[in-house]
Amino acid sequence: MSGAHGGTVIAGKIGYAVSCVIAAAVLLVAGYAYHVEDQLGGIESSNALSGGPQTGEMNILLMGLESRTDYNGNILSPGLLAAMHAGSVYGVKNLGVGGQATNTLILIHIFAGGKKAVGISIPRDDWITFPKAYDGQSEGKIDQAYGLAWAQSLGATANSSTGHDQRYQQANEAGQAAAIASVQKLTGQHIDHFAEVNLAGFYALAQAFQGIEVCVTPWRGGVNFHDANSGFKIRHGGYQYLSPPQALAFVRERDNLPNGDLDRTHRQQAVIDYVIWKLEHQGVLSDLGQLNSLLDVAKQYVITDADWDLPLFATEMHALTGKNFSFQTAKIAGYQTINGQAANAIDIPTVQRQVRQAFTAPVASSGGKHGTAKNTAPVPPASTVTVDVYNGSGAPGLAGGVSQALVSKGYKGGAVQDAAEQPHQVQPATQVFYNAATAANAAKIAGYFGAAASASTSLPAGHVEVLLGTSVTAMPAGLGSSGAAGAGAPTATATSAGDNGAAAGTVTVNSKTPYGAPCVY
Known part of the structure; x- marks a missing residue:
């Protein structure tokens, strides 16, 4: 889900970063595989949170x-640590x-009916x-809250008669409660349920999925193809298969990224x-062997709040797809x-405003709670709108690629300008602006980037302005599906074996596979 698609949580100092994908997969399995609801009861539970709704609108961390x-x-086994390029037993014990730390956190809002969801990734x-x-620590990075509360709990029970496993269960719940409270304070949103996974969980998920497919956009001649800390190493950019160890390395790398x-x-x-794409399109949920592997991983590595009735939640989630x-x-x-x-x-007010707007966005297909009369009004033809694209993302050539993609969807091409050219500079957030006559089209364009559209009195009649921020550093899936590509965009590659001796896997996604594998650094 590029800067415009997704939902989940993770990461680490040596860098680890997305064990939470497994939590997302578990939620999706819960939604699509509701015919095996009885197996969902084996997932571990926590008392760190209680009282959330089981269906309808909700927020999930x-x-x-x-x-x-x-x-x-x-401590994880030496073999597992080595396979994950995650240090050694000695390093964990003594260094x-x-x-x-919860170095990646994703707050997901499920809209009523389960047909739409928005995820907000919170930088660690x-x-x-x-x-x-x-x-004893009152401020710090948001990813530290869990570990600090966890250590505090263990310290409080160090000399008690509490058993070893119970002490750690209490510490985990203290950490979970601290992370939940910290995210609630930052976003201003109440959290109804949570799912947690650890480092080994993502690796197990990648194994159950038999690797993953990604698209890597080269940066500075491919400096992002290699990373000593995470162990990431590929031979080229573009679409390619990653074996389980390289899948983990891919989500851990951060040192060589723009x-x-x-x-x-x-x-x-x-x-x-x-x-999401694989679950929907490759028969994973009809393959009992692979489905059982996913559920086995969930039971071993995923923790959710005790009040979360996953089988009941599943009755709505099966309607959710990558498209929405x-x-x-x-x-x-x-x-x-x-x-x-x-x-x-x-x-904080800016973050809370962003989250509030994302979580209360109108559902275009509904005239109910989130729907308005404007949702059913016809959108003027794209050919009546000129789109100016300014690149504040720091990704060279992205403005041109986005402009071409929008033209391929019927819009008129307008001004195109990179961040280095005044007056537009690199900025974090992607913004879309419109004048009164182009509001409906602007809302549609903003949807490609997961951004909100704002009115501007300075725009010429018939124009929409897109100001790309660092939240979008590659072509969004919805635009990429048109076949358009930005300058320097990677081309599809048949196979890749990584550097770990794994056999090459067949690549099934490309630039025309909607919501499959958007290109990222």
């Missing part, structure tokens, strides 16, 4: 840990490798004041896009060093 341990505090480095002090952790968030969203499951990334105000740490500066 997907979180994933960078932990190199299991949920009972046992502080890993932790209990967002600096916040915690809802309360955890382990926008660091923000681009890693886009990689996470792209993987979720592929998971969109992603955005929470806006940041800039980068700064706080207490010696590289962090994201944020403006």
Whole structure:
């Protein structure tokens, strides 16, 4: 789900980043595989949250840990750590490798009826004041809340008669509650349910899926093709298959990406896009062997709140598809060093306004709670609208590619300008502007980017202006499906084997596969 598609949570300092894709897959399995509802009862539960609705509108927080341990505090096996390129037992035990940070968080809003959802990815480095002090610390990066509360809980029970596994269960629930409270405070949204996975969970999911398919846009001659910390290594850009170890490395890399952790968030969203597409189009849910493998992974690695009735939730979720499951990334105000740490500066009112707009957006196909008379009004022909595209994303040539894609959908091509050319500079958020006559078309165009359209009195009649931000660094799936590509966009590649000795996998997605694998850095 590029900058415009998705839903889920994860990441780590050495970088790990999307175990939460497994949580997304579990939700989708719950939705599509409602004929095996009885098997969903085996998923572990937590008392960190209670009282949420089972159907209808709701907010779900997907979180994933960078932990190199299991949920009972046992260090993962040397073989598993090596396969995941996640350090060693000695490093975990003595050097502080890993932790209990939720370095990727995704807050998903499910609209009534389960036919539409929006996910907001929250960058792990967002600096916040915690809802309360955890382990004596009152502020820090949002991904630290879980680990601080987790450590505080373990410290409080260190000399008690509480059993080992129970101590860690309590610590996990303390961490979950802290992460939930922190996200609620940042976004201003109440969280109804949550799902959590750990580092090993994503690896197990990738194995159950027999690898994943991605599209990588080259940056600076392919510097993003290799990363020593995550172990990511591919031979070329474009569409390709990744074996399970390389799938994990793909979502962990951040050091060699143009926008660091923000681009890693886009990689996470792209993987979720592929998971959704595969579940819908490749018969996974009719293959009992693969379906059972997914459910087995869920039972071993996923934790949800105890009050969440997944079988009942499933009765609505089967209507959700990649086409109506969109992603955005929470806006940041800039980068700064706080207490010696590289962090994201944020403006909480701006973030809350973005989330509120995304979660209350009208459902075009409905005249009910979210529908208005405007939703049923005809949209003027695209040929009556000229679209100007300004590139503030930092991705070279993207403005031209987006302009061509919009022209292929019937719009008139207008001005095209890169960030280096004044007056438009690199900025975090993608924005779409319109004058009174182009409001309906602007709303449709904004939907490709998961952005909101805003009125502007300075635009010429008949014009819509798109200002690309760093939340969109590759062609959105909805535009890419037209076959248009930006300057320097990767071409489809038949197969790729990665660097881990895995056999090459057949690539089934490309630029014309809607919501399959959007190209990202």
